[in-house]
Amino acid sequence: MEALHEKERCALILCDVQQDLLGSLKNQGSLLAALLPALEAARAAGWLIVFSGLQFQSGYAGVSPRHRLYGALSKLNGKLGDKSVHWFMKGYAGADMALVPRDKERVVWRQTHLPLGIADLAVKEGITKAVIVGAKASGAVQAVCQVLVDTGVRLTVVRECVGDDEERLGATLDHLLPIYADVITLREMLEDCAGGVGRFLEKASNESRQALVRLETGGGEDDSAMQCTDCGRRGHGRRFIQLLLERPGWKEFPTQTWYEDFIKGEFLCPLGKKIVDFCDEPEFSKTSMYIAGREWLDEKDKVIRFAGKYMPVTYCLEDGLWDGGERPPGDHEEGALDAPWFVKEADKNLGGEGIGICHKPSEIGALTTPGCRYVVQQHVRDPLLTEDGKKAHLKFYVLLICGEDGLSWTLYTYKGALLSISPNRWSVEDLSQDTQVTIHRHPEPPGETEGWKQHWATTYEKCKQGTAEVIKKAVEEGMVKGRLGKSQFEVFSVDWMPDRHGGIWIFEFNFSPAICQSEFDDTSQRDARRDALMQHDEMMMREALSIVMPHEVDKGTGQWDIAGEFKGASYLK
Secondary structure (H helix, E strand, O other), X not given: OOOOOOOOOEEEEEEOOEHHHHOXXXXXXXXXXXXXXXXXXXXXXXXXXXXXXXXXXHHHOOOOOOOOOOHHHHHHHHHHOOOOOOOOEOOOHHHXXXXXXXXXXXXXXXXXXXXXXXXXXXXHHOOOEEEEEEEOHXXXXXXXXXXXXXXXXXXXXXXXXXXXXXXXXXXXXXXXXHHOOEEEOHHHHHHHHHOOHHHHHHHOOHHHHHHHHXXXXXXXXXXXXXXXXXXXXXXXXXXXXXHHHOOOOEEEOOEEEEEEEOOOEEEEEEHHHOOEEEEOXXXXXXXXXXXXXXXXXXXXXXXXHHHHHHOOOEEEEEOOEEHHHOOOOOOOOOOOOOOOEEEEEOOXXXXXXXXXXXXXXXXXXXXXXXXXXXXXEEOOOOEOOOOOOEEEEEEEEEEEEXXXXXXXXXXXXXXXOEEEEEEEEOOOOOOOHHHHOOOOEOOOOHHHXXXXXXXXXXXXXXXXHHHHHXXXXXXXXXXXXXXOOEEEEEEEEEEEEEEOOOOEEEEEEEOOOOOOOHHHOOHHHOOHHHHHHHHHHHHHHHHHHHHHOOOOOOOOOOOEEEEEEEEOOOEEO
C-alpha cells in the first residue's frame, strides 16, 4: 500500500532545448526567457534536473529511411553527407543544449520519438512529480507526458515554458496536454517551488530577474513606455492607473508579493520591486499619491490643532475620560439642548454609519465603545439651509502637491465642489441619519442648484481661503511632510457647513472620499444621479492628473483653482 505521507520527489524535465529545434520557433526568445527562471527556481529547490534531447550518430545510423519523423533526414544525409545534413547529430553545435546542464544533472538522449529512457529514469529515481517544459508542445513535451503517465508520476506542464508553431501551441496546451498533465502558469510553478514570485526574486540572478520582467511585460526593463502598477492598495490608485493607461505611451507593469501581514493579508509591489513611473505603493513609485503625514488632517482629533476658528468647539473622549478635562456642558446649562450632539470615531471615516447622534450631553456615553477614541461636537447653530428647509453641506475637493525638493507645496481647490443635501426638512428634534447626516452627494453643481445657488460664489471663496489656512498651518508646522527626491500628491475632500450669518465651519477632512466608486463602473448599475456623479469624478481626477503628470492628451488645470503655495518645515529622506 502506498504511504499516505510519502515525501515528494520532484523533477524538472527540459525537452529538446537544442539550437536545431529552437531556431525554428518564432517564440524562441520568450521561451528561453521563461525557462531561465523556471530552471533556476527548480535548482534552488533541490529538484532533479533532467534534459531530454535528440542525438543521432554520423550518417543517421540506425534510423530507417521510412521513419515518419526522421526518415527524411536519413535520406537527405545519404545524398549530401554529414557536412551538409547534420540536424541533431552528435558532434555538431546545433545538437547541443541551449541551456547547459550542470554536474549531476541528467541528460537522456534518444533516437526515437518516444523518450522511453525518461520513464526508466523516473522509476529508478523515485520521481513522484514532474514539471515538463521545452519544445515542442506537440512533439517531445507531449511524448514525455505520454511515457510518464503510466508510471504514476504527477505531471505538470508550464504554459509559458513550452514552445511550438503558433497554430499548434494553443490547441496542444488547451486540448491535448491536459489529457496527461495539469497545465499551469509560470507564476504558479514559482509559487509551488519557490514560495512565490516575490520570494524567488529576492535571491534570483540578475539574468533570471530580467528574463521574468521581459516575459511578463512583453518587453525589456529599459522599455521606453511609461509604466504603472496597480498594487491593490485602498484608495484611488486604480482609477488613476486606468486614466494613465488611456494615454499613449503608458503600459501596466506586473506585480509580485511584497510581504504578508497576518491580519491584513498580502501586500503587492511591482515585479522585481522595480520603481515604476506610478503605482499606489509610494515606496515603488516615482510620484507618490499619498501625502506623508496625511493622518494629521484625516484624523478628527488631530486636525483640531490646525482647524482653529473654522471648527466647532470639539471635545475628545476615550474610555470615559475627556482630554484635558474639557467636556461638554451639563444638560441644564445654557445652549446644551439647542442643537443635536454628534459622536464620531476619531480615526475613521465611515459616512453616516460611524456617527452617533443624541439630544443631550448626558446621552453621549451610551454612544461610545471602550477602547475607541471619539470627537464630540454640537451641531452648527443656524445652519444655512436650502430654501425648502433642508440641511446641506459642501463636499469641497482638494489637490495638494509637494515637489521633489520636499519643501515646495501647491494647493488647488476644485470649483466643481458638490453639495450633500438631506432628503428631509431639518429640525433639531429629528435625530434620524437622513436628516442630520448629509452623505449623499447632489449631482447638480452648487451654482446651479435651485434654492442654494445664490450662496455659491461667496461660499466658494470663503471655503477656498479657509482650506488654505488650515493646510498651510499643517505644512508649516512640519506635520505634513514632503519626500525628498520624490514628488507627491493627493486628492481628498473637506466637509464645510455654512451658517446663516456668513460663517463657514469645517467638519472633517476625508482622505478617502467616495469618488469614482468601482461598483458603478458598469453603466447598467447607474441611475441618472450616479451617472452624473461618475462623470464628475472622472473629469476631476483626469484634470488632477493633467496638473501632476502633464501630457499632450491631458493638459491644463480644468476646474482646479490654485489656492496657495507654501514652504514646508521638514521632509522625509
